[in-house]
Structure formats: C-alpha cells, structure tokens
Amino acid sequence: MRTRIAFLKGHGTENDFVIVPDPENALDLPPAAVAALCDRRAGIGGDGLLHVVRSAAHPEAAHMAGEAEWFMDYRNGDGSVAEMCGNGVRVFARYLQRAGHVTEGDLAVATRGGVKSVHIAKDGDVTVGMGKALLPEGDVTVSVGDRSWPARNVNMGNPHAVAFVDDLAHAGDLYSPPPFSPAAAYPSGVNVEFVVDRGPRHVAMRVHERGSGETRSCGTGACAVAVATARRDGADPAVTGSPATYTVDVPGGTLVITEQADGEIEMTGPAVIVAEGEIDADWLENAVR
Numbered sequence: 001m002r003t004r005i006a007f008l009k010g011h012g013t014e015n016d017f018v019i020v021p022d023p024e025n026a027l028d029l030p031p032a033a034v035a036a037l038c039d040r041r042a043g044i045g046g047d048g049l050l051h052v053v054r055s056a057a058h059p060e061a062a063h064m065a066g067e068a069e070w071f072m073d074y075r076n077g078d079g080s081v082a083e084m085c086g087n088g089v090r091v092f093a094r095y096l097q098r099a100g101h102v103t104e105g106d107l108a109v110a111t112r113g114g115v116k117s118v119h120i121a122k123d124g125d126v127t128v129g130m131g132k133a134l135l136p137e138g139d140v141t142v143s144v145g146d147r148s149w150p151a152r153n154v155n156m157g158n159p160h161a162v163a164f165v166d167d168l169a170h171a172g173d174l175y176s177p178p179p180f181s182p183a184a185a186y187p188s189g190v191n192v193e194f195v196v197d198r199g200p201r202h203v204a205m206r207v208h209e210r211g212s213g214e215t216r217s218c219g220t221g222a223c224a225v226a227v228a229t230a231r232r233d234g235a236d237p238a239v240t241g242s243p244a245t246y247t248v249d250v251p252g253g254t255l256v257i258t259e260q261a262d263g264e265i266e267m268t269g270p271a272v273i274v275a276e277g278e279i280d281a282d283w284l285e286n287a288v289r
Contacts (some may be wrong), residue, residue, distance in 0.1 A: 007037075011091065012091050017250060018037045024057050033288045046077060054071065055214070070109055077209030084156065084158050089128045093271065095111060108164050111153075118195075130264075132155040161186070161192045198247075203229055216251045226246040227259060246258075255267055
C-alpha cells in the first residue's frame with residue numbers, strides 16, 4: 001500500500017498550486033482530498049491543484065493524446081473541476097521541464113479547454129497559447145455592496161465578467177462571489193475581474209475566481225481583461241490586422257497578453273517551482289473522512 005504521495009508546490013505570478021504527479025492516473029483525488037491539500041492551514045495550501053496525468057491514461061483526455069502527451073487535470077481550491085487555468089498551464093509546463101519530460105522550446109498540453117501550445121523560453125518565462133476569446137452578446141452587471149458596474153462577458157474556455165472601476169478597492173474583500181445579473185449569463189458561476197487603467201495599453205486587475213475566492217493572479221482572467229480593454233479602446237486585431245499587446249498587473253506580478261490578428265491570444269509570464277516533498281497518504285485519507 002502506498003503510504004507516501006509525491007507533490008510539488010509552484011506558482012505563476014503568485015497564483016499558487018499543489019502539483020501531484022500521477023502519470024498513469026492511479027490516484028483517487030475526490031473533491032474533499034483536493035480541498036484538504038489546498039487548505040492553507042491544515043494542508044499544503046494553494047489556489048488549486050495540478051494533477052499531472054498522461055493524456056492516454058485519463059478518460060477526459062484520451063482523445064487528445066495524439067496531440068498532447070500530458071493532460072492538466074486542473075482542480076479549484078475547493079475541489080471543483082475547472083476547464084482551464086492559464087497560470088496553471090505555465091506552472092504545469094515548468095514541472096514537466098523540471099521532471100525531464102520536456103526541454104526548452106515548444107510543447108502541447110491537454111486541458112479541459114482543449115490543447116494549449118506552450119513555449120518555454122531560455123530566459124525562464126513561459127508563453128501559453130490561450131486560444132481565442134468568445135464575446136457573448138448581452139448586458140451583464142456585477143455588484144459589490146451598493147455599487148454596480150456594467151461588465152464585459154468574455155469566455156476564455158471558462159467564463160469571465162470584466163468590470164472597469166475607478167479604484168481597485170471598490171472590489172471589496174472578494175471573499176464571496178460578487179453578485180451578477182442576469183443569472184442566465186453564467187449558469188455555472190463566473191470569474192469576476194475588476195480593472196483600472198495604469199497607462200497606455202497597461203491595466204491592473206483584481207479577481208474573484210469561482211471556487212477559489214480572490215487569487216493573486218488569474219491567467220485566463222488577464223487574457224479576458226486584455227481583450228475587454230482592447231475592445232473598449234477600439235482595438236480589434238481582426239479588423240486592424242495588427243496584434244494588440246497589453247501589460248496586465250496582478251497582485252502577484254505582471255503578465256503580458258497579445259491578441260494576434262487571427263484572434264489567437266498569447267500570455268507570457270514567470271513560472272516557479274518552490275518546493276517538493278511527500279504527502280502522508282494516511283493523513284490524506286483521514287482528512288477526507
């Protein structure tokens with residue numbers, strides 16, 4: 001019987017993750033186990049968990065095995081499943097590099113949001129092809145206390161509501177999900193970004209990630225913010241034929257987002273592995289009882 005389970009801890013612009021290598025998908029990681037591991041007081045602590053599995057070994061990713069050897073089985077900090085995590089993909093790629101599965105250069109990573117192209121640069125930054133943004137029609141409003149703002153509905157493989165505010169403090173504590181309307185716009189909940197301008201093509205944001213609360217960074221959120229800001233500014237690369245690049249400050253650092261003329265979005269930023277060790281399997285079993 002396995003009594004120890006390997007893990008690592010990593011972060012991308014301080015969006016932090018517990019990393020559990022499990023190439024053959026042999027581990028049972030129910031939501032309660034994930035939540036226990038991500039608990040910042042009684043567990044390892046993290047905004048989410050990166051379950052590292054070979055695509056061929058996971059029923060949700062087997063159809064992508066021909067394109068990407070590795071599947072990022074991503075879970076939110078509360079144990080719920082998520083389609084994608086942009087910062088998570090960068091940290092996932094950094095783990096694969098550290099483990100010797102890949103080297104600098106290009107690779108593909110399977111996610112529930114599809115196969116993502118990744119480039120590990122010599123300078124240490126990691127660029128992820130985040131796909132194209134969808135901009136659903138319809139008005140959306142988000143609220144904090146007695147304040148409310150119109151928000152741009154942006155889907156990056158997961159749903160986002162982007163609100164431009166005068167002061168990031170207006171987002172409140174972000175412990176609870178900010179209310180939104182209409183409810184039909186986001187039947188499974190939404191990530192909410194609050195955005196202020198910092199300069200030409202330079203913004204700053206705070207985010208409430210569904211299932212995790214406020215996080216220090218959100219990669220898909222930064223992409224959604226860049227697209228929403230570009231459209232607000234009248235910039236649409238599909239119309240102009242020129243890429244639009246925005247610098248997005250998050251509480252944990254800075255990300256650079258480029259939307260290409262074909263609509264493909266690239267996100268560049270750091271990815272760091274900070275520790276590795278072993279989980280006591282008996283503790284984990286007791287934690288989920």
